Amino acid sequence: MTLAYVWYFVVLLAIICYAMLDGFDLGVGVLHLFARNDEERRIFLNSIGPVWDGNEVWLVIVGGTLFAGFPDVFATIFSSFYIPTMILLMGLIYRAVSIEFRSKETSTRWRQNWDIIFALGSFVIAFGVGVLLGNLVDGIPLDAEYNFVGSFWTFVKPFDLLVGVMTVALFAMHGAIYLVMKTEGELHDRIRTWVPRCIASFLILYIVVTLITLYRKPYMVDNMRDHPALFLIPLGTLVSILFVPYLMSKKRDGWAFLASCLSIALLISLVAAGTFPYIVRSSIDPQNNSLLISNSSASLLTLKILMIIVAIGVPLVLAYGFYIYRVFRGKVKLDESSY
Amino acid sequence: MDPLILSRIQFAMTSMFHYLYPPLSIGISLYLVFIEGMYLKTKDPLYLQMTKFWVKVFGLTFALGVATGLVQVFNFGTNWADYSRYVGDVFGSALGAEGIFAFFLEAGFFGLVLFGWNRVSPKVHYFATICVAIGAHFSAVWIVVANSWMQTPQGFKIVGTGAKTKAVVTNFWEMIFNPSSMDRLVHVLLGCWLTGLFLIISISAFYMLKNRHRDFAKKSMKVALALSCFVLILQLISADSTARGVAQNQPSKLAAMEGVYQTKKSTPMTLIGWVDRKSETVKGIKIPGLLSFFVYRNFTTPVEGFDNIPKDERPPIQPVFQAYHMMIYMWSAMVLGAFVGFFLLWRKKLEKSKWVLRFLIISVIFPQVANMSGWMTAEIGRQPWVVWKLLRTANGVSPNLVNSQVLGSLIMLFSIYVSLLLTFLFLLDRKIKQGPEEQKEVPLAYSKKLGAKG
Numbered sequence: 001m002t003l004a005y006v007w008y009f010v011v012l013l014a015i016i017c018y019a020m021l022d023g024f025d026l027g028v029g030v031l032h033l034f035a036r037n038d039e040e041r042r043i044f045l046n047s048i049g050p051v052w053d054g055n056e057v058w059l060v061i062v063g064g065t066l067f068a069g070f071p072d073v074f075a076t077i078f079s080s081f082y083i084p085t086m087i088l089l090m091g092l093i094y095r096a097v098s099i100e101f102r103s104k105e106t107s108t109r110w111r112q113n114w115d116i117i118f119a120l121g122s123f124v125i126a127f128g129v130g131v132l133l134g135n136l137v138d139g140i141p142l143d144a145e146y147n148f149v150g151s152f153w154t155f156v157k158p159f160d161l162l163v164g165v166m167t168v169a170l171f172a173m174h175g176a177i178y179l180v181m182k183t184e185g186e187l188h189d190r191i192r193t194w195v196p197r198c199i200a201s202f203l204i205l206y207i208v209v210t211l212i213t214l215y216r217k218p219y220m221v222d223n224m225r226d227h228p229a230l231f232l233i234p235l236g237t238l239v240s241i242l243f244v245p246y247l248m249s250k251k252r253d254g255w256a257f258l259a260s261c262l263s264i265a266l267l268i269s270l271v272a273a274g275t276f277p278y279i280v281r282s283s284i285d286p287q288n289n290s291l292l293i294s295n296s297s298a299s300l301l302t303l304k305i306l307m308i309i310v311a312i313g314v315p316l317v318l319a320y321g322f323y324i325y326r327v328f329r330g331k332v333k334l335d336e337s338s339y
Numbered sequence: 340m341d342p343l344i345l346s347r348i349q350f351a352m353t354s355m356f357h358y359l360y361p362p363l364s365i366g367i368s369l370y371l372v373f374i375e376g377m378y379l380k381t382k383d384p385l386y387l388q389m390t391k392f393w394v395k396v397f398g399l400t401f402a403l404g405v406a407t408g409l410v411q412v413f414n415f416g417t418n419w420a421d422y423s424r425y426v427g428d429v430f431g432s433a434l435g436a437e438g439i440f441a442f443f444l445e446a447g448f449f450g451l452v453l454f455g456w457n458r459v460s461p462k463v464h465y466f467a468t469i470c471v472a473i474g475a476h477f478s479a480v481w482i483v484v485a486n487s488w489m490q491t492p493q494g495f496k497i498v499g500t501g502a503k504t505k506a507v508v509t510n511f512w513e514m515i516f517n518p519s520s521m522d523r524l525v526h527v528l529l530g531c532w533l534t535g536l537f538l539i540i541s542i543s544a545f546y547m548l549k550n551r552h553r554d555f556a557k558k559s560m561k562v563a564l565a566l567s568c569f570v571l572i573l574q575l576i577s578a579d580s581t582a583r584g585v586a587q588n589q590p591s592k593l594a595a596m597e598g599v600y601q602t603k604k605s606t607p608m609t610l611i612g613w614v615d616r617k618s619e620t621v622k623g624i625k626i627p628g629l630l631s632f633f634v635y636r637n638f639t640t641p642v643e644g645f646d647n648i649p650k651d652e653r654p655p656i657q658p659v660f661q662a663y664h665m666m667i668y669m670w671s672a673m674v675l676g677a678f679v680g681f682f683l684l685w686r687k688k689l690e691k692s693k694w695v696l697r698f699l700i701i702s703v704i705f706p707q708v709a710n711m712s713g714w715m716t717a718e719i720g721r722q723p724w725v726v727w728k729l730l731r732t733a734n735g736v737s738p739n740l741v742n743s744q745v746l747g748s749l750i751m752l753f754s755i756y757v758s759l760l761l762t763f764l765f766l767l768d769r770k771i772k773q774g775p776e777e778q779k780e781v782p783l784a785y786s787k788k789l790g791a792k793g
Binding site for chain 2: 046049050051053054056057059060061063064065067068069070071072074075076077078079080081082083085086089090092093094096097099100101104105145147148149152298299301302305306309310313314316317320321324327328335337338
């Protein structure tokens, strides 16, 4: 079923879009408490104000494309990751409402509380997404019916936590670059100094994670050994990351942001290149109990319907997505309709 | 309690909390299209003031709808894995379409509506408002279609055996236009419009009673009352059509709704009553033959009762019966409020009729209760099936759930939802008391463009 493989790339693309877009507003959230006063925090919030909910829809798309194209994967992942999913959902709920609620009241305590909830929610989501990714690389204990037979502690192995922290650093970097684009004056200069620190922390974590993967999870390089061209992906990731500080130093902030987007896209492709054609790897019996593209996809007709929906829908989504980003380009200015 | 019952409680709970918000968003979005259109047409700043006020309220309901809606999507995977495996092929495509066609439209353009006043021309802003409304309505379309497929499945075949059994689409359009989807979609959307309209009526009545924002209140009241009288009549027609569909497609649900135990000629309709499960009768006020008339358009043809339905395929009768009747009472209360209010407004007596205004203030909860009880009727009435005659609810639950985990998530979600609801009500209350900002002057950039282009 070649269409199932095509759909796999559609889901992958949805994940990449989610990470590139929600990545920066989650990053802004992670950095939120580092802003010094109410006005700065309002600038942070309003920099993502018009776009964050659209960005978050990509997560629904990831869920939807997975549910539709790979029902077994959807069912297995979320019933296995029961507690992590619930924690993630808690983060998503609180983050969504804190943006809307925060500036509705003027009292300092009200705003401080929602500030903390917003930052914490953003952190939990970024971290949780990373832990999920780590577990998909690791594999989880699945029996022959693709049911999970582990416990909560299965998910919190040191490797997964490390990937979680790395994701937070990555999104913080991404968010900081975005904020540099959206701010001006003293705040702008200050945020500019955050970027190198974020990049450095991410790079260190990335190297450690890569080394552990190479050493402990040799199956992740099987595909690359068979198709050496795939080595371009990790190489590209490293190059694009290193381009970020270079472009920042040249004050080409927009290009730096694009480089950051590219490195996120490549990083996710790297995970896919390592795990392909596995979607959920069974750590008990990878040969027989894993969910692969070929044994978990929906029927051919459904995949065809989905392709039509995507062929009509995605160009529209991209068109007005670009338009809205264009309308709100430039520095944030607070006015009476701001948060 | 086992994971099954806890998962059912959790899904019912999260659905009900979620469903407080989208109907408000859908109703208000349509109202926004109307009043912003009126502003562009008449240039009366009062309409702009109304639009800006309702955009803010929409923002609140929308954020809560998104936040609670995410839980709904992932709940299918976490607690209903076998259900997801079974229906994924059918249900998933509808859900995917919802995401791509509805959510992006709504979320994307809402940013423009909320923050775009000074950045785009009035016509573009209005276009964005229309897109938000379309998106909000689309989201209802796909989810109701998916749910209707669970009530009256069509356009599929069953493949596989044992744990690997699943439904697979054979005809997309048959699946979309299954026997109940159009009836139920209309019924749901009308319910959403009423929810929005009665919020507007309630707030306007409050301002009238307090003698504040008089022009704003009177204008809002007039529009909302007129529209709701019209929608309430449409809802009656839709309800009749929906119920006759239920009689045809899901007789056990209709039997539970009307408390019919014995199949007999001239089936009566109970106006108000209590089901006595021991004696298998319903005690209350009955009108002979009325149910036969509603279903078959004559007073004699018997309506199928529980005696024709195997014991293990009957839904719990009492909650379905009471929820269904509650929905009808709520409709009646709305009719009373809307028509009396409209009559008094027409005779220019409404502002002085304090008791009617008080009734209209509390009327905001009628459509909400009607929505809740309507969905309870639909979903409890479908039991013991999660997909009609194909999959029992008990067989849809995730096999690997741990009791303590589900209990934990249930308590967590419940506390979050209660706190969110309280915060929502607090902020809405504040927003209402604060009232619309007097629009002495139209924002400069906006008016310039309006002058230049309008």
